[in-house]
Structure formats: C-alpha cells, structure tokens
Amino acid sequence: MVAFYAIILLILATIVANTIYPYFPIIPKAFYQIFMGALLSLVPMYHHFILEPEMFMLIIIAPLMFYDGQNANAHELRRNVGSIVSMAVVLAVLTVIGMGYLSHAILAGIPLALAFALAAIVTPTDAVAVSSITSNMAVPERVMGMLERESLFNDASGLVAFNLALAAFTTGQFSVGAGIKHFFVVFLGGLLIGLVLGIAAVMVRVYLVQSGKDSSSVVVPFDIMVPFLIYLAAEHFELSGILAVVAAGLVYSASTNQLRLSSTQLQLVSRSTWGIFTNILNGFVFVLLGVSLPTVWVNIQQDHNKSLTSFILLAVILYLVMLALRYLWIRLDWALIHSEKENRPHNALVGALSGVHGTITLAMAFSLPLTLHGAAFPFRNTMIFVAAIVIILSLLVPTLVLPFVLPKKTVTVDPETITQQRKALVAYASERLIQENPDTPASAQSVIEVLNSQATNARPDRKKTRDILKQATQVEVETVQKLADDGVIPNSFANRYVRVLVIKSQMSRNNPFVNLSLWFRFVWHRVKFMLSRKWRRKKRIALQQQRLQEMPHTPQQEQLQQQRIQQETRQLQRHPHRDPRVQARQRENFLKIEQDIYTNIINFLTQISTVDNQAEVNSVRNYYNARHRRFEENKSADFQNELFIQAFQYEYTYIRQQRTAGAIPVELADELYQQVSMDQMLYTQEIAGTD
Structure with a gap:
C-alpha cells in the first residue's frame, strides 16, 4: 500500500504542477514540477527516497522514447541522416570524452571511468523541454528540426557511453578497441532488434484491424505494451533497449498508411491516450528530481570529505563548456543543417542555448547502481547532484536569454476570432435548422444543443x-x-x-x-x-x-x-x-x-x-429542452441523424459564404473547416459505434 500511495502522490503532484502552469506560463512547466516534488519530499514516506534504476528506465524512459520515435517524420530523418550522425553521434561522443577528462581534472578523487559516466549523463538533450521553454517564441525551423532529431538519437549515444563507463569502473578493465566494438554492437544491435520487433508489432496491429478485432480496448493496451516488451527483449540480449524502442517507434511512424486502416475513433483514442500517458511520465521525471534533491543534498552535506562548492562549480563549468562546443559546432556548420551564412551566428546561438537537458539526463543519473560489491556506490549522490544542477541551468539560462534572442511567435489565426466565428456559424446553422424544420422543434433543439456545446467552453x-x-x-x-x-x-x-x-x-x-x-x-x-x-x-x-x-x-x-x-x-x-x-x-x-x-x-x-x-441563451435553452423531453415522444434516431447532417452542411455553407464575401481570411476558413470536419467525423464514429 505504501508504493500505491507514493505513486498516487506523484501523479497528484504532477497534476497540480500542470494545473498551475497555464496561469504563469512564463516559467517553464519543469520548474513547477520540481517545486511540487520538493514539497512532496516533506511527506514522511519520501524521506530518503530512492528510485529503483532499472524500473525507472523501463517504466518511464522506454515509453517516452517509443512515443518520440512514433511521432518522428521518417522522410525527414532519411533526408537528414548526416545531421543526425553529426549531432547525435559525433558531437555526443566528443562531448563525453572532453567532459570526462575535464570532470576528472576538476573533481579530485573521482575515477576517470566515473568521470566519463558523469559526462555521458549530462550530454543528451531533451526537445520536449525545449518546446516548453520556446512555446511562445519563433524558433528557426531548421534549428528546431535539428534539436528534435538530435534528441531522438543522442539519448542512445549517451546511454551506450554511460553503460561502457560503468562497466569499465565496475570491472576495472577497459580497452579502446573493445570499447568501440562494444559501442557499435550495442548501438547497431539495438537498432536491428528494434526494427525486427517493431515490424512484428505492426503486423500484429494490422492483423487485429483486418480481423475486426480493432476495438480500442484491444489495440490501445497492445500499443502501450509494445515499448516495454521490446525494451526488455533488447536488454535481455545486452543490447540498447532505448535504441530498440526508438527504432520500433520509427517503424510505427513509417507504417502510418497501414495503421490508418483502423477506425478514426481508434486513432483518436490512441493519440489521446499516448498524449496523456507521456505527459504524465515527463512530469514524473521532474517531480522525482524535486523529491530526490533534498535527500541528495543531505547526503552530500554529511560527507565531510566532499566540497559542495566544487560540485556546483563543476556543474557550471560543464554547462558552459557544452554550450561553447554546441555553438562552435553549429557555427562552423558541422551540424549540417545548411543554414545561410549570414544566419549561422544566430542559429548557432539559438541551437547552443536550446541544448536543454531533462528526462534522459535525470534518468541516467537515477540509474546509477545503489551498491557496488556490497557497499554504497561511490560518488552516486555527487553525480546526481551535478546532473540536477546542469538540468536546472539548462532550463534557467534559455528561459532568461532566449526571449531577447528570438521574436515572439506570430499566431496565424487569432484564437479569439476563431471562437467568435465558431459561435457565429453555430448560430447560423441553428437558425436554418429551426426555419427548415418547423414541425419538429424538439428534435431540432436537441441537435442545436449538441452544436452549442461544441461551439464554446465558456x-x-x-x-x-x-x-x-x-x-x-x-x-x-x-x-x-x-x-x-x-x-x-x-x-x-x-x-x-x-x-x-x-x-x-x-x-x-x-x-x-x-x-x-x-x-x-x-x-x-x-x-x-x-x-x-x-x-x-x-x-x-x-x-x-x-x-x-x-x-x-x-x-x-x-x-x-x-x-x-x-x-x-x-x-x-x-x-x-x-x-x-x-x-x-x-x-x-x-x-x-x-x-x-x-x-x-x-x-x-x-x-x-x-x-x-x-452561452447564457444556451444554458436557458438546455433547461427547457430537458423539461420538454420528459413529455415529448421519442423521435426516430434516423431523423435526428438527418438533422445533424443538415446542421453540418449549414456550417460548411456559412464558411463558404463568409470566405466568398471576403469577411474572413483563408487561414481562418481553413481552421473552421477543420473543426467542423472533426466534429462531423466524431459524430459519424459515434453513430457507427451505436449501430
């Protein structure tokens, strides 16, 4: 029961942080989640909280990486293979090597292998964290694409390098040639097993659709189980489980046409479920950071042989050096994003500042072993603390600097205008329904009631x-x-x-x-x-x-x-x-x-x-509709479906008339068309589901 209550409180903390964020969006969501985690650490059950590393990687990281791969654009990845190799492999490996030697030089007493492990921890970037910081800023398209592709694969590079460093430390043996060979075996083997199992998962998914077993209660749980099973299979063969789930996600992305054979309702349910699931998991990571920091802080203070100032200084130096490396790499166009020469300094600065560290960095820090040969694992708290400081710096610096570097994002269509036009087209459709169906006011009002509920949430x-x-x-x-x-x-x-x-x-x-x-x-x-x-x-x-x-x-x-x-x-x-x-x-x-x-x-x-x-008229109308339905005989469902089809056609007519008259711009008309089409699609799926 203690584990159950602990999970419930973590979910509650994540929900509270996500609820507060929209009121003060100027502060990144991750900071709210870290703060809620720090408050949660005051609860007795979280005193001296320690998360099992293997469970953390399996339960949180595997589905997040699979989701990122699933939403990646396979065509864009093929076009930018060079950029991916440059940023996610070459730069990542060089960063690990450089930061490893630097950490060993600054922090006296830390073994070189653990210094490389620390460098591998702070190397991966997190595009999701970047998006939360730059949600209201116009990031150059080429830079944002590079960041998303880089974060998809440099996680695996960092994890492989991290595992190699840990193996060298625990065994006391390391060979450069053997290390490189092991790197490519784990890297390529993870990709291969992920591709094979991903294709098998897609084939099972297609079979379920073709055999008529594509209900959401079957397919959605199957999709959620896929990354866990693939991760476990890859780890069983001592290959990269993270790369395996990324590869499986890419197979799902490349198989979009086959997966579209499933019903629209299933696709919507699946997309919504994955969105909520991954949002909660991303929040978990930063809440856990907030929960763990007090314990790490206390443990470091109790160790009198370590200097807290030197740990903070090391974290600042690591962050600044990585910032400089990223800037030079992009400035010299070694990132292969092929930006114009006059734009390279600006893109290099934005790309360097946007190298935010988040989920994978913290995950690797938590995955450090708890014990070694029966004793506490050396420098574990130190490495987690340094990684946490790097994460906070990588979130804080771009939050303060990027608003002065990037312009605000211009909204193509004003949301308030969309809302007003949405109300107007519903009012038009409602009036036409009443005019065309004077003999069946109750049925017409039932349709109008549904349309009004979709028009506004005010x-x-x-x-x-x-x-x-x-x-x-x-x-x-x-x-x-x-x-x-x-x-x-x-x-x-x-x-x-x-x-x-x-x-x-x-x-x-x-x-x-x-x-x-x-x-x-x-x-x-x-x-x-x-x-x-x-x-x-x-x-x-x-x-x-x-x-x-x-x-x-x-x-x-x-x-x-x-x-x-x-x-x-x-x-x-x-x-x-x-x-x-x-x-x-x-x-x-x-x-x-x-x-x-x-x-x-x-x-x-x-x-x-x-x-x-x-909104006020709808409220009163709904009251009288509900009262009238108690005395009105039930009309045919087919007739009400016909009224819904009429209503959607009236909405399309309104948009077309307004567009032809020049009363609304093309972008707004397209947005309204999409919203009406979505409503019609959902209603059609609902009819199909009740037949």
Whole structure:
C-alpha cells in the first residue's frame, strides 16, 4: 500500500504542477514540477527516497522514447541522416570524452571511468523541454528540426557511453578497441532488434484491424505494451533497449498508411491516450528530481570529505563548456543543417542555448547502481547532484536569454476570432435548422444543443442567465394566460400552474435560506389546504346526516341524501391526487399547454440570441429542452441523424459564404473547416459505434 500511495502522490503532484502552469506560463512547466516534488519530499514516506534504476528506465524512459520515435517524420530523418550522425553521434561522443577528462581534472578523487559516466549523463538533450521553454517564441525551423532529431538519437549515444563507463569502473578493465566494438554492437544491435520487433508489432496491429478485432480496448493496451516488451527483449540480449524502442517507434511512424486502416475513433483514442500517458511520465521525471534533491543534498552535506562548492562549480563549468562546443559546432556548420551564412551566428546561438537537458539526463543519473560489491556506490549522490544542477541551468539560462534572442511567435489565426466565428456559424446553422424544420422543434433543439456545446467552453454569466430566465418565465406566464383566456385549459389549472411557476422563479433568484423558507411555506400551504378540505367534508357529512334525522323527508329524498353522503365519504377516503382520472385530466391539461409554451420560449430565445450572449441563451435553452423531453415522444434516431447532417452542411455553407464575401481570411476558413470536419467525423464514429 505504501508504493500505491507514493505513486498516487506523484501523479497528484504532477497534476497540480500542470494545473498551475497555464496561469504563469512564463516559467517553464519543469520548474513547477520540481517545486511540487520538493514539497512532496516533506511527506514522511519520501524521506530518503530512492528510485529503483532499472524500473525507472523501463517504466518511464522506454515509453517516452517509443512515443518520440512514433511521432518522428521518417522522410525527414532519411533526408537528414548526416545531421543526425553529426549531432547525435559525433558531437555526443566528443562531448563525453572532453567532459570526462575535464570532470576528472576538476573533481579530485573521482575515477576517470566515473568521470566519463558523469559526462555521458549530462550530454543528451531533451526537445520536449525545449518546446516548453520556446512555446511562445519563433524558433528557426531548421534549428528546431535539428534539436528534435538530435534528441531522438543522442539519448542512445549517451546511454551506450554511460553503460561502457560503468562497466569499465565496475570491472576495472577497459580497452579502446573493445570499447568501440562494444559501442557499435550495442548501438547497431539495438537498432536491428528494434526494427525486427517493431515490424512484428505492426503486423500484429494490422492483423487485429483486418480481423475486426480493432476495438480500442484491444489495440490501445497492445500499443502501450509494445515499448516495454521490446525494451526488455533488447536488454535481455545486452543490447540498447532505448535504441530498440526508438527504432520500433520509427517503424510505427513509417507504417502510418497501414495503421490508418483502423477506425478514426481508434486513432483518436490512441493519440489521446499516448498524449496523456507521456505527459504524465515527463512530469514524473521532474517531480522525482524535486523529491530526490533534498535527500541528495543531505547526503552530500554529511560527507565531510566532499566540497559542495566544487560540485556546483563543476556543474557550471560543464554547462558552459557544452554550450561553447554546441555553438562552435553549429557555427562552423558541422551540424549540417545548411543554414545561410549570414544566419549561422544566430542559429548557432539559438541551437547552443536550446541544448536543454531533462528526462534522459535525470534518468541516467537515477540509474546509477545503489551498491557496488556490497557497499554504497561511490560518488552516486555527487553525480546526481551535478546532473540536477546542469538540468536546472539548462532550463534557467534559455528561459532568461532566449526571449531577447528570438521574436515572439506570430499566431496565424487569432484564437479569439476563431471562437467568435465558431459561435457565429453555430448560430447560423441553428437558425436554418429551426426555419427548415418547423414541425419538429424538439428534435431540432436537441441537435442545436449538441452544436452549442461544441461551439464554446465558456461558462455562462450567472446574472445574464438569470435575466434571460426571468424573461423566459414571463413569456411562459403570458402563454398560459392566453390559453386560459381562449378556454383551452381551465382557469383553475392556469392559476395553479402560474403560482407554482412564480414560486420556482423566486426560489431561483433568492439566497438558499429564502429558498428554503419559500419551499416550507408552499408545502405548509398545501398541507393546510388538504387538512382543511378533509375537515370540511367531515363537517358536511355530519350536517347532512343531522338534517336527514331532523327534517321530514320522503323516501326519494332520503335515498338522494344517502347517495350524497356515500359520495362525500368516498371522496374523503380517497386522496384526489391519487385518482387516476384526476391525474389524467392534469396531464391532459399540461400537454395542451406544453407544446405552445415550448414553441414560444424557443422562438423568444432564438430572437434574442447573439454571439455575445450565446452561452447564457444556451444554458436557458438546455433547461427547457430537458423539461420538454420528459413529455415529448421519442423521435426516430434516423431523423435526428438527418438533422445533424443538415446542421453540418449549414456550417460548411456559412464558411463558404463568409470566405466568398471576403469577411474572413483563408487561414481562418481553413481552421473552421477543420473543426467542423472533426466534429462531423466524431459524430459519424459515434453513430457507427451505436449501430
């Protein structure tokens, strides 16, 4: 149970950090997650928290790398093989070698093999972290493409170099030739086994689709299990599990046409599931960094033979040297991104600053063994601490510097304009539906209700909603009064209906205590009325019996009087509201007025509806639709589907008319077309799923 609670708290911390981030997006999301992790370290179960390294790599890193490979553009990768080799292999290996010797020189006492392991830890970059920092900045396309391709493969280079360094330290033996040979075996072997198993996974996926077993409950869990199984298989053969899952992800990316044979609904569910899953895992890494830092800090302070200042200095030097290496590599065009000569200094600066370290760096730091030959692994806390400082510096420096180097990202289409036009096209489609289907207002309103829910997520203003509801109530009262004046319903029923309606209206406007008081007053009035009616009947029966005894009467009069007494007694014994005939009459009267009330209310709401008050009008409309559906007979589902198709066609018509008239630009029209197409696709999938 302790492990369960620990995982739940980690998820909760990640959710809280992700919730706070949109309010202050100027600070990268990773910092919020690190801070929440630091707060979580105050919980007793996280004191001296240590994560199992093998489980960390398997559970967190394997699916993240598979997802990155799955979303990579295979065509772009083939076109930029040279750039990938240059940045992810050559530069990565040179960085490990250079940083290894530098770490060994600065930090006295650390073995050379562990210095190389530390260099391998801080070498890989993280494109996801870069994207979170530069989300509002216009990063040059060539530089961003280089960063994404580099981060996909230099993780594997760093991991292979890291494993070689650890093996050299634990065994005490290292040969340059054997090391290079082992590097290529692990590197290429991981790619090969990943390709083979990835092709096998795609074939299974295609078989499930072709055999009709492509439900989301089968395919999505299968896809999630693939990276774990492939990683375990590669590690079993002592090959690179990370490269294996990357290669499998690339096979998935290259097999897009075959995988598209699955239903659109399945593709949407799969994409959404993977997006949520990887978002949580990325958050986990930085939350775990925040959780672990206090423990690492305490352990380092307790080790009096180590200097905390020298660790921080080492981390700063490593970061600055890597920054300079990246700048020179891109500036001299050894990165092979082929940028124009006049743009190289700018691209080199952006590319160097964007070398952010994140998930893989922390993962490798955590994957350091806990023990060696029965004793604590030497320098483990030191290496984790240095890696954490490098991560924080690589996040902090570009956050402060890049806004002065890069321009703000220009939005092609203003989101507010999209929202306004979305409301307008829904309003147009709603009006056309009502005009074209006057005989079936309830079915049309059901379709309009769904369209309005897709148009905006804005919450209705309570005051505006109350005002519109008050006006709608007045329309309802006027309708009932007219029906009573025309003799359609009895005046007594109209009075009772309006009285209840006014009471409900008052209750909706007042505070809860006033509502409760009104409700009790209404209930007490009904109780007194029933009790007094019962008492009056008893009094009438007693009076009739007394008259029957005192006054002279004929047999016919006596018989008539007895019939009246029996009738009053039956009425006394039977509650009038439980009389089926009374209930039938009341329902008949209500059905007489419901259709007229509903029609007049919907017409009124349609007349006052604008783009600005659409959320409030929809709220009131939904209330009357829900009430009306209780009394409206269910219409054919096929007919409602036809109305939905009509509505989508009206939305397309609105976009085409606005585009032809020049009222909206091409980009906005394309965005609206995509949104309507997505809504139509989702609705079509829903119909197919219910057939």
